[in-house]
Amino acid sequence: MANLRDHMNRPIVAVTGIGVVTSLGVGKADNWAALTSGKSGIHPITRFPVDHLNTRISGMVDFLPSSSKGASLLTYELAETAAQEAVAESGLDAVDFGGPLFLASPPVELDWSERFSLYNSDSEDAGAERLLRVARGLKELDIFETTQFGSIADRLADRFGTRGLPITLSTACASGATAIQLGVEAIRRGECDRALSIGADGSATAEALIRFSLLSALSTHNDLPEKASKPFSKDRDGFVLAEGSGALVLESLEAALARGATILGILRGCGEKADDFHRTRSKPDGSPAIAAVRAALADAGLSEDEIDYVNAHGTSTPENDKMEHLSLSTVFGERIGSMPISSNKSMIGHTLSAAGAVEAAFSLMTMRESVIPPTINYDNPDPAIVLDVVPNQKRNAEVGTVLSNSFGFGGQNTCLVMAREPV
Amino acid sequence: MSSPRDVVISGIGLVSSLGEGPDAHWQKLAQPGLEPVLEASRFAPYTVHPLPAIDWNLQIAKRGDQRQMETWQRLGTYAAGLALDDAGIKGNDELCATMDMVVAAGGGERDEAVDAAILAASESRNDRDVLLNEKLTTELRPTLFLAQLSNLLAGNISIVHKVTGSSRTFMGEEGAGVAAVETAAARIRSGQSTHILVGGAFQTEHSDMLLGYELAGYLHRGAWKPVWQRQGGEGGGVVTGSGGAFLVLEQREHAVKRGRKIYAELGPVVSGRARRRRDELDAEIAALLKQAALPNGELLAVSGASGAHAATAAEKSALDANPALAIRAFSTLTGHMKEAQFPFAVALAALAVDRKAAYPVFDAANEKPFSGIPRTALATAIGYHQFEGMALVNAA
Numbered sequence: 001m002a003n004l005r006d007h008m009n010r011p012i013v014a015v016t017g018i019g020v021v022t023s024l025g026v027g028k029a030d031n032w033a034a035l036t037s038g039k040s041g042i043h044p045i046t047r048f049p050v051d052h053l054n055t056r057i058s059g060m061v062d063f064l065p066s067s068s069k070g071a072s073l074l075t076y077e078l079a080e081t082a083a084q085e086a087v088a089e090s091g092l093d094a095v096d097f098g099g100p101l102f103l104a105s106p107p108v109e110l111d112w113s114e115r116f117s118l119y120n121s122d123s124e125d126a127g128a129e130r131l132l133r134v135a136r137g138l139k140e141l142d143i144f145e146t147t148q149f150g151s152i153a154d155r156l157a158d159r160f161g162t163r164g165l166p167i168t169l170s171t172a173c174a175s176g177a178t179a180i181q182l183g184v185e186a187i188r189r190g191e192c193d194r195a196l197s198i199g200a201d202g203s204a205t206a207e208a209l210i211r212f213s214l215l216s217a218l219s220t221h222n223d224l225p226e227k228a229s230k231p232f233s234k235d236r237d238g239f240v241l242a243e244g245s246g247a248l249v250l251e252s253l254e255a256a257l258a259r260g261a262t263i264l265g266i267l268r269g270c271g272e273k274a275d276d277f278h279r280t281r282s283k284p285d286g287s288p289a290i291a292a293v294r295a296a297l298a299d300a301g302l303s304e305d306e307i308d309y310v311n312a313h314g315t316s317t318p319e320n321d322k323m324e325h326l327s328l329s330t331v332f333g334e335r336i337g338s339m340p341i342s343s344n345k346s347m348i349g350h351t352l353s354a355a356g357a358v359e360a361a362f363s364l365m366t367m368r369e370s371v372i373p374p375t376i377n378y379d380n381p382d383p384a385i386v387l388d389v390v391p392n393q394k395r396n397a398e399v400g401t402v403l404s405n406s407f408g409f410g411g412q413n414t415c416l417v418m419a420r421e422p423v
Numbered sequence: 424m425s426s427p428r429d430v431v432i433s434g435i436g437l438v439s440s441l442g443e444g445p446d447a448h449w450q451k452l453a454q455p456g457l458e459p460v461l462e463a464s465r466f467a468p469y470t471v472h473p474l475p476a477i478d479w480n481l482q483i484a485k486r487g488d489q490r491q492m493e494t495w496q497r498l499g500t501y502a503a504g505l506a507l508d509d510a511g512i513k514g515n516d517e518l519c520a521t522m523d524m525v526v527a528a529g530g531g532e533r534d535e536a537v538d539a540a541i542l543a544a545s546e547s548r549n550d551r552d553v554l555l556n557e558k559l560t561t562e563l564r565p566t567l568f569l570a571q572l573s574n575l576l577a578g579n580i581s582i583v584h585k586v587t588g589s590s591r592t593f594m595g596e597e598g599a600g601v602a603a604v605e606t607a608a609a610r611i612r613s614g615q616s617t618h619i620l621v622g623g624a625f626q627t628e629h630s631d632m633l634l635g636y637e638l639a640g641y642l643h644r645g646a647w648k649p650v651w652q653r654q655g656g657e658g659g660g661v662v663t664g665s666g667g668a669f670l671v672l673e674q675r676e677h678a679v680k681r682g683r684k685i686y687a688e689l690g691p692v693v694s695g696r697a698r699r700r701r702d703e704l705d706a707e708i709a710a711l712l713k714q715a716a717l718p719n720g721e722l723l724a725v726s727g728a729s730g731a732h733a734a735t736a737a738e739k740s741a742l743d744a745n746p747a748l749a750i751r752a753f754s755t756l757t758g759h760m761k762e763a764q765f766p767f768a769v770a771l772a773a774l775a776v777d778r779k780a781a782y783p784v785f786d787a788a789n790e791k792p793f794s795g796i797p798r799t800a801l802a803t804a805i806g807y808h809q810f811e812g813m814a815l816v817n818a819a
Contacts (some may be wrong), residue, residue: 009724037718048552048556049550049556050556050767051553051556051557052553052556052557052561053560054560068477101686105594107529107530107572107573107594108530109530109533109631110631110634110638112551112555115538116542116544116545116551117544119542119545120545120546123546126539126542126543126544127538127539127542127630128535128539128630128631128634129536129630130542130632131630131634132469132630132633132637134641135634135637135638136637136638136640136642136658138627138638138640142640143638144638147634147635147638148595148596148635148808148809149529149530149573149594149595149596149599150594150596150599150806150809150810152810154696154809154810155597157696158698164694164695164696165598165601165602165605165694165695165696165810165811165812166595166696167593167602167606168593168594168595168599169574169591169592169594169596170528170574170591170592170594171574171590171591171592172572172574175734178591181534182606183609185615188613189613189615191609206552206555206556206559207555209676210556210559210560210563211563211568212568213560214560214563214565214568215565215566215568215569217779226674272589272590273585273587273589274524274577274578274581274587274588274589275581275587276582276586276587277582278582278583279491279566279569279575279578279579279582288587289485292428325715341719382706407573408574409569409574409578410569410572410574410575410577410578410579410581410590411578411581411582411587411590412574412578412590418543
């Protein structure tokens with residue numbers, strides 16, 4: 001008989017369903033095959049013209065029916081597709097899920113294509129005045145709903161029959177991990193037996209790309225797109241903007257076992273700590289990220305020695321990878337040089353609001369399959385970052401516990417600890 | 424019966440067209456027949472309740488920090504600072520470093536001049552996508568992205584006020600504010616947290632913020648009227664306002680140990696999602712009122728009604744069905760503040776309970792007097808388009 005409560009006497013939280021979509025494909029099978037063979041999903045941008053752009057590559061999801069329909073509709077489809085896979089795997093009712101929904105998704109804005117078409121449907125006045133006048137004459141709610149921050153979650157709640165007021169959240173590039181954390185906390189507090197946590201991001205528009213580009217955050221290695229994302233390499237020059245989604249069905253272990261569900265893994269701990277140093281840079285001593293890792297370990301009831309593998313945030317920006325190395329080496333000490341630490345982003349790019357959820361999904365699969373996906377494009381190691389990044393080739397290994405890191409603009413640091421088996 | 428793990432309100436930060444701080448709001452709102460502060464020309468045909476004059480330096484000491492924010496973020500950071508000051512937490516490194524935070528946020532302000540220039544140029548260009556690249560790469564201010572990004576209100580609160588225990592941002596109009604308060608209260612009740620900063624801000628004086636309502640025709644046009652009197656008027660019934668509301672929620676024991684003033688205890692916080700297309704809103708509001716477990720007797724109800732025709736009519740009929748409720752729709756005097764609406768409602772409910780007096784009617788034709796001492800008050804936010812929430816606030 002398994003323990004049903006953790007070291008703090010809270011219900012243990014199990015994962016009973018996993019879904020994922022990235023530029024590598026739809027679903028766990030395709031993604032895992034590509035990820036473990038070191039295949040990159042980064043490709044030239046075709047969704048919009050790249051004239052005047054310094055970065056002309058991305059990990060966009062170009063193969064869904066909504067891929068060309070704007071950020072809001074694509075984000076919905078990404079979320080729905082991943083959630084559908086996760087709920088189906090869990091064996092729970094796909095239209096009457098019966099637990100709360102936590103959605104990490106990008107902030108929404110009126111798409112430029114809509115702005116242009118609204119504006120040019122009239123010729124009186126100019127600027128905002130014209131847009132407002134045209135807007136109040138609209139007969140349909142479709143465009144309106146793309147501008148409401150709660151609409152994607154509202155549609156998902158209808159689609160899957162989740163309970164109550166759905167929560168849409170943003171903690172920038174840590175959002176996906178926060179969505180999982182909120183689900184874990186709701187189950188631990190006894191508010192529900194199950195929760196659906198989704199991270200989805202289909203917001204790789206021209207404007208989004210330009211905004212990150214203006215902050216010098218993006219790689220400009222346009223000539224060989226599949227080589228552009230190179231976390232922990234000396235010549236890393238920025239992240240690659242990408243899209244994707246990850247979804248987890250979280251359940252109290254007790255409820256999952258009672259209905260005979262397959263346990264895919266355990267969400268053992270979550271930790272977070274905000275940084276007050278700067279809007280985009282971390283505190284030079286790495287203390288907030290260090291505190292987030294330590295908080296996750298403490299919440300999981302594990303010591304540093306009990307983590308087998310780190311699924312790194314590993315964005316491939318000069319700043320992140322340096323700071324992540326500093327934080328991890330502070331927490332794990334000398335052991336850091338011999339612990340496997342890899343970055344999925346070397347293949348899928350940075351899926352922003354989805355990243356924490358996508359990478360949690362891959363972390364769980366790493367444990368289940370006993371295979372660690374590699375960090376590809378590791379041809380030119382950064383001598384200041386001595387890590388076992390599982391370079392270029394997957395590795396077979398028994399992995400019982402994983403730490404997954406997520407760090408974001410605005411001082412966001414969230415870490416998850418997952419385990420293969422209940423205690 | 425009070426318990427050490429009760430959630431209490433130990434700090435309030437408010438900004439609206441009426442002024443700033445709980446005292447200023449109480450003094451204004453306690454005046455019978457108070458006239459709203461209106462701006463009817465700048466955004467005609469829409470009326471808005473504008474921001475009051477604010478000396479940003481009082482809460483955001485560094486000019487450099489002020490420059491890194493657009494007005495919405497500055498407003499939220501300012502209101503958060505007021506709440507932290509009020510709770511005696513501002514400047515206390517230890518309390519700030521262990522303080523959790525849940526911010527209800529929308530988006531910030533785009534560059535209206537750049538957008539207008541792109542739209543104007545689009546009239547004579549067919550290659551609009553290329554036009555967009557051309558203009559955005561050269562005319563966008565690089566840091567504007569951060570100054571408008573949803574989670575950067577929380578980010579700026581961390582930077583300016585050093586609140587760093589944790590930082591989460593919820594999005595989704597009024598529902599974000601409801602979920603933020605509900606989640607924060609649940610974390611304190613379960614012992615996960617001892618003190619949490621929760622709230623939001625809305626800066627309506629920007630065309631995109633109006634567009635967010637008007638794409639569905641939600642804004643009221645023509646002469647201003649109180650919230651309950653806009654049915655059948657021109658437009659959709661919502662008059663917006665700039666403002667912000669932050670609360671410091673604290674475990675009772677934690678607040679008592681610090682020797683802090685407690686405004687009120689936060690009782691049940693309930694939320695829901697009516698499928699309004701299936702006409703579930705009336706039933707949902709009734710269900711929430713039942714869940715909130717209202718006490719017997721006359722009860723002050725601080726309503727966040729937006730004026731949006733359907734939602735406001737549903738809320739009015741649900742509240743009117745209970746003759747014990749004395750309703751006060753504060754948006755009549757502040758305008759609708761979207762993500763900040765529910766935290767604002769909870770703050771006003773707490774103030775009334777603390778001051779042992781109800782607000783006078785804000786609309787004599789539709790609200791009835793309340794003469795007793797409110798021991799408990801109800802706060803509501805029925806979303807103009809989606810999501811619903813309520814909370815009960817009890818005397819400390």
